[in-house]
Amino acid sequence: MFARVARYEVEPSRTQEAIDAFHAAVAELEGTNGLEGGYVCVDHEDGAIMSMTLWQNRMAMDESERKAAGLRQDAAKQVDGKVVSVQSLDVAIEIGVGVRS
Secondary structure (H helix, E strand, C coil), X not given: CEEEEEEEECCHHHHHHHHHHHHHHHHHHCCCCCEEEEEEXXXXXXXXXXXXXXXXXXXXXXXXXXXXXXXXXXXXXXXXXXXXXXXXXXXXXXXXXXXXX
């Protein structure tokens, strides 16, 4: 399994708007080949947001990058936020499930 983790910054007063923008992005991403699920986490106090999508394999994650990049940028721009970083990672351990081989 692979994960793409992105960090965003928005004004703390606009975190709820950002959540709404990410709902729309998630709706666009759902059904993408190889997508296993994901999370959007928000710190309402400082405007930090992280998204993590989980993928069956690297090929599926890589093939989704162009679409995902556009959705990230659009969601951030809607609330005058910015994408701080994006990383693609190999999932080494699933908490509650054990080590994947």
